[in-house]
Amino acid sequence: xxxxxxxxxxxxxxxxxxxxxxxxxxxxxxxxxxxxxxxxxxxxxxxxxxxxxxxxxxxxxxxxxxxxxxxxxxxxxxxxxxxxxxxxxxxxxxxxxxxxxxxxxxxxxxxxxxxxxxxxxxxxxxxxxxxxxxxxxxxxxxxxxxxxxxxxxxxxxxxxxxxxxxxxxxxxxxxxxxxxxxxxxxxxxxxxxxxxxxxxxxxxxxxxxxxxxxxxxxxxxxxxxxxxxxxxxxxxxxxxxxxxxxxx
Numbered sequence: 001x002x003x004x005x006x007x008x009x010x011x012x013x014x015x016x017x018x019x020x021x022x023x024x025x026x027x028x029x030x031x032x033x034x035x036x037x038x039x040x041x042x043x044x045x046x047x048x049x050x051x052x053x054x055x056x057x058x059x060x061x062x063x064x065x066x067x068x069x070x071x072x073x074x075x076x077x078x079x080x081x082x083x084x085x086x087x088x089x090x091x092x093x094x095x096x097x098x099x100x101x102x103x104x105x106x107x108x109x110x111x112x113x114x115x116x117x118x119x120x121x122x123x124x125x126x127x128x129x130x131x132x133x134x135x136x137x138x139x140x141x142x143x144x145x146x147x148x149x150x151x152x153x154x155x156x157x158x159x160x161x162x163x164x165x166x167x168x169x170x171x172x173x174x175x176x177x178x179x180x181x182x183x184x185x186x187x188x189x190x191x192x193x194x195x196x197x198x199x200x201x202x203x204x205x206x207x208x209x210x211x212x213x214x215x216x217x218x219x220x221x222x223x224x225x226x227x228x229x230x231x232x233x234x235x236x237x238x239x240x241x242x243x244x245x246x247x248x
Contacts, residue, residue: 034132041129044106077101080228084235089242093235096146100139101231104130108193108223112200112216128193130226136190140182143234151241159241181237185230192226 027033055070063071077098081090111128129135151159163174196219203215 034134036126037129037132037135040110040126041107041135044103044110044129048102048106074098077231080232081235084232085239085242090235093146093150093238097231097235100143100234101227104139104189104230105224105227107135108227109220111193111197112219112223127197130189130193131197133186133190136186137182139189139230140186143185143237144178144182146234147237147241150238154242185233189226189230192222196222 052070055066059067078090078094080101081094081097084090085093107129111131148159151162163171200215200219
């Protein structure tokens, strides 16, 4: 009797178990990549390119609605770069900051707005690319490479003197700071987007009709804020790297 209860319990656990982190893998050379991330990323990129093309294909001296919209987005993104990097050097970095912001915003909104669960895959399911830690780490490493490039390009090897300022005692802490920047960027974005999608999924399962809508709207707002935070911090790190011995 006791053995029978244990067997029943084990069978219940096996039935109710949920596999987390299941992915559609594509093999490219010697590497396995997450196919669902590539699919949604390409859709986001093509959508952004299409909007850019439509908004700028016939520029007028007196702008129409699309051109007005595109100019507003450009001015908004220029302001992010100018406020964090400085008026004299921000123009070089507008394309990078704008690309980071628009890709993250597009990815987050794609995850929040499109019912990907309706599309069946052989394995895994489609979701926001920023729902995958590999994507957010890659974006964070791009920012790290960018601010190292900015500092070295402006100050040469003198850039590394910042690690021993104001005193050499702070060398380990300053080095550790450069490791924690990409970690905090990547985990903040990944954690927020994953949590938002999980909350919406749970609410949809519990009350599938109207209750999830306010949560989805809140998710859209949070997704936009996350894109703004990531791009603003990226610009701030680049601006910080551009300061230093070239300005002393």
